[in-house]
Amino acid sequence: MTKLLILGGTAWLGGEVARQAIERGDEVTCLARGGAGAVPDGARLIKADRDRPDAYAPVAETDWDVVLDVSRQPGHVRGAVRALGPRAGHWVFVSTASVYADNSRPGMDESDELLPAHPGDTAAAAEYGEGKVACEQACLESLGDRVTLARSGLIGGRGDFSDRFGYWPARFAADGPVLVPDALDQPTQTIDVRDIAAWLLLAGDERLAGPYNVFGEQISLGDVLAAAREVAGYRGEVVPVAEDRLRAEGVAPWSGPKSLPLWLPGPEYAGFMSRNADRAVAAGLVRRPLAETLEQALLEERERGLDRERKAGLSPVEERDLLAL
Ligand SMILES: NC(=O)c1ccc[n+]([C@@H]2O[C@H](COP(=O)([O-])OP(=O)(O)OC[C@H]3O[C@@H](n4cnc5c(N)ncnc54)[C@H](OP(=O)(O)O)[C@@H]3O)[C@@H](O)[C@H]2O)c1
Incomplete structure (x- = not known):
């Protein structure tokens, strides 16, 4: 104990x-x-x-x-x-x-x-x-x-009040069409809150010394979106929009109002979600499949209301206006 x-x-x-x-x-x-x-x-x-x-x-x-x-x-x-x-x-x-x-x-x-x-x-x-x-x-x-x-790195799952990672399963759980950035090869890394918490306890048990990158597995944005669709059971239309077009229309990357969460365009962020977490993995970090994190995030989103005002993502009106263009 x-x-x-x-x-x-x-x-x-x-x-x-x-x-x-x-x-x-x-x-x-x-x-x-x-x-x-x-x-x-x-x-x-x-x-x-x-x-x-x-x-x-x-x-x-x-x-x-x-x-x-x-x-x-x-x-x-x-x-x-x-x-x-x-x-x-x-x-x-x-x-x-x-x-x-x-x-x-x-x-x-x-x-x-x-x-x-x-x-x-x-x-x-x-x-x-x-x-x-x-x-x-x-x-x-x-x-x-x-x-x-x-x-x-970015944490996801049940209890996340940042509105970022949960945007995607929540969006696919509502009506389409769904606007997505066309940067489907972009890397992402999201760690389940349960996995990082377990590793933090292990770090204390094992008296691990020094810095550790505690990141989720590297998964392309396209695969995250596909998994979010699957978890939400979405079968409708998906509309990829070019990154330049999104920027020109004032869509923000990553988080915040009128944003597309997890989207990080530009060379200055090419390494932000592709960091090496080998040291933490060698020291016992276990990362569950992303679908399990998405399921928990969707539960949270449903509980808080899919149509609530969000801190991150596009509002239904913003998305409709962008799609109309
Ligand atoms: N979310 C992500 O994706 C992400 C990514 C990278 C790193 N992180 C890191 O992950 C951690 C998140 O931790 P968390 O979710 O448990 O907490 P948190 O949301 O960062 O909240 C801070 C905690 O500290 C307490 N606190 C704040 N000011 C205090 C004060 N003046 N006196 C006493 N207690 C105070 C708060 O409790 P009270 O308000 O009740 O005092 C709360 O429990 C942070 O270190 C964050 O930097 C998060």
Whole structure:
């Protein structure tokens, strides 16, 4: 039984780690403000605000086997490793693919160059990558080889509130015709939230040291769309539209309003979803078939309403207008 402290645990990935840890018999404590949601049954929530200097006092007198942190804020991570690092057996920091400086070259591993570290305590949303680099550095400086830096790629599945990956199964579950980008060879990598959570627990068990790309298997956008169609049982018309045309009509790549999620045109992103995850696979990362992730994403989408307003994707009106052109 592992004595696990999750800094987070009230949101998506941290909550899934907590759920799996409880299921296997670990003793799980989560530290968060509690505003993002509840912790899974069986986990203990300690309410604390990491913006406050005394945030870690309630958990600082315990010897934790593993501490897992999902923060994006360098100040939070510096405070946590200072307060809890000396008594932690191992530390798992959830980082991101956005730490890398160059996303144009396919197949790059963990030795690829990083962005400059954010110098302050608080990183704005646009400074996400630089902030995570600073978080990684704080971990390495304090913990040395007692930390796993898990650089996650796009996560998908049940509980995803970003509206990105779920757009495609949701779109195919509604009426056609369906507009898709004609970039069907473009690589994608999506990891199921259950698979990355399981690997994060394994990283703590095995005391894995240093950076790991924790990515889904590389699958072409065309195959993702075909699998999403299959999962949704869609038999209607699909209309591929040229990338230049989409750009000219103001369709955004990747995410956000009036976007086509997962679509990443241009040479500058050719390597963003084709990173080398061999190191994590060799260390036990198991990735389930994409169809299972799509099924879970579709369940989530149906529950939240296929016709709701979305944070990412095309609205029905935007899609109709584009198809009319
Ligand atoms: N989604 C993706 O595709 C993707 C891709 C790459 C990497 N990632 C990484 O995956 C992780 C996602 O983690 P997640 O889904 O569990 O969490 P999250 O959505 O990033 O939420 C942050 C967590 O930290 C807590 N928190 C935030 N501010 C706090 C404060 N001032 N004091 C105390 N607690 C605070 C939140 O809880 P309260 O609000 O309740 O305090 C919440 O549990 C992140 O590290 C992200 O960078 C995600």
